[in-house]
Amino acid sequence: MNIKKDTSFDLVSLGEVMLRFDPGEERVKNARSFTVWEGGGEYNVARALSKCFRMKTAVATALCKNDVGLLIEDLIMQGGVDTSLIQWKPFDKIGKDCRNGLNFVERGFGLRGAKSTSDRGHTAVSQIKEGDFDWDAVFSRGVRVFHTGGIFCALSGSTAKAALEAVRKAGEYGTLVSFDFNYRPSLWACLENADEVKKTIGEILKYTDIVFGNEFDFVNVLGFEGEKGSDLDVHDDERYLRFMNKVTEKFPNIKLIATTVRTVHSASCNSLRAVCVKDKKLILSDCYEKLDVLDRIGSGDSFASGFLFSLLSGKNEEDALSFALAHAAFAMTTPGDTSMATREDIENIVNKKTAKVVR
Numbered sequence: 001m002n003i004k005k006d007t008s009f010d011l012v013s014l015g016e017v018m019l020r021f022d023p024g025e026e027r028v029k030n031a032r033s034f035t036v037w038e039g040g041g042e043y044n045v046a047r048a049l050s051k052c053f054r055m056k057t058a059v060a061t062a063l064c065k066n067d068v069g070l071l072i073e074d075l076i077m078q079g080g081v082d083t084s085l086i087q088w089k090p091f092d093k094i095g096k097d098c099r100n101g102l103n104f105v106e107r108g109f110g111l112r113g114a115k116s117t118s119d120r121g122h123t124a125v126s127q128i129k130e131g132d133f134d135w136d137a138v139f140s141r142g143v144r145v146f147h148t149g150g151i152f153c154a155l156s157g158s159t160a161k162a163a164l165e166a167v168r169k170a171g172e173y174g175t176l177v178s179f180d181f182n183y184r185p186s187l188w189a190c191l192e193n194a195d196e197v198k199k200t201i202g203e204i205l206k207y208t209d210i211v212f213g214n215e216f217d218f219v220n221v222l223g224f225e226g227e228k229g230s231d232l233d234v235h236d237d238e239r240y241l242r243f244m245n246k247v248t249e250k251f252p253n254i255k256l257i258a259t260t261v262r263t264v265h266s267a268s269c270n271s272l273r274a275v276c277v278k279d280k281k282l283i284l285s286d287c288y289e290k291l292d293v294l295d296r297i298g299s300g301d302s303f304a305s306g307f308l309f310s311l312l313s314g315k316n317e318e319d320a321l322s323f324a325l326a327h328a329a330f331a332m333t334t335p336g337d338t339s340m341a342t343r344e345d346i347e348n349i350v351n352k353k354t355a356k357v358v359r
Helices: 043-049 067-078 135-140 155-173 185-189 194-205 215-222 237-250 299-312 317-330 343-350
Strands: 009-014 020-021 035-038 057-064 086-089 102-106 115-119 143-149 176-180 208-210 256-266 269-278 280-282 288-292
Touching: 009 043, 009 155, 020 185, 035 043, 035 176, 043 057, 043 086, 043 143, 043 176, 057 067, 057 299, 067 086, 067 269, 135 155, 135 256, 143 155, 143 280, 143 299, 155 194, 176 299, 237 256, 237 269, 237 280, 256 299, 256 317, 256 343, 269 317, 269 343, 280 317, 288 317, 299 317, 317 343
Parallel strands: 009 057, 009 143, 020 102, 057 086, 143 176, 176 208, 208 256
Antiparallel strands: 020 035, 102 115, 256 269, 269 280, 269 288
């Protein structure tokens, strides 16, 4: 893949940024206090590249201009992500027409799974539409990777079309395009024009170079058919290869597809590995067996950011897969949607250095 050098931004993400309320070891319904984090599927990738790996990133999003929006902006700034592409929408004083998204998330433990209760209707970001951003001005400055995904597209019909506008423009400027499906049934269930959005995502993939997704994503969003008699809840490497080869036959511009493969023994114990398809060949990672999990939310975004960072750093796909998986595994040991890792942390895991006390 041809990746630009000497640009203003290593990566620009287009997506939602919500305020996450974390009750710690408590349950949301019983909590009396919460820690807040910022988070969003597309944004988390930009944040990790900036905060963890010292790259130059920006987020294109919209916030309602009130104190909650200003808090989200402050958290974004703490992550080192450029905020110049944030659009501010006027607050109507009660949040009837415009508001900021909230997400109440309990981490889960043992047999009690993680649980998310989102409060994201009528948000500023869901109202983003074509023409809201001057993409010529953004991409003419130089952007190595443009990243967006299925969460942003499923917010409304207008957001999907805005994403399509952006990826088309990215292609004109030679910017690599990355798309993460991040399929969320709860979002799609509330989408009135779901069929139209699915068609738009199909158009987006015509301009996409790197896709993060599994068979379930392509079946549910784009209508691909799984193999007869197969159980998509149970991953099979060879079946994944055959399936994704069909995907790249339909979308020959896609150069690489990758995903994590998770075995959930309990909410606090997961096994994790990853697979990648490139040039009709399968690349497999090692497996982290029975990892202790503190908070799995956002680990998929950490996988995507680790993979993109590796490619931007000149690593091959095998090394990128290894680094990305280590980043995803590490992210599950800390709270919040966003990664708290450093490059050294991840390289130590890749190099199999033990988790001894550092004095």
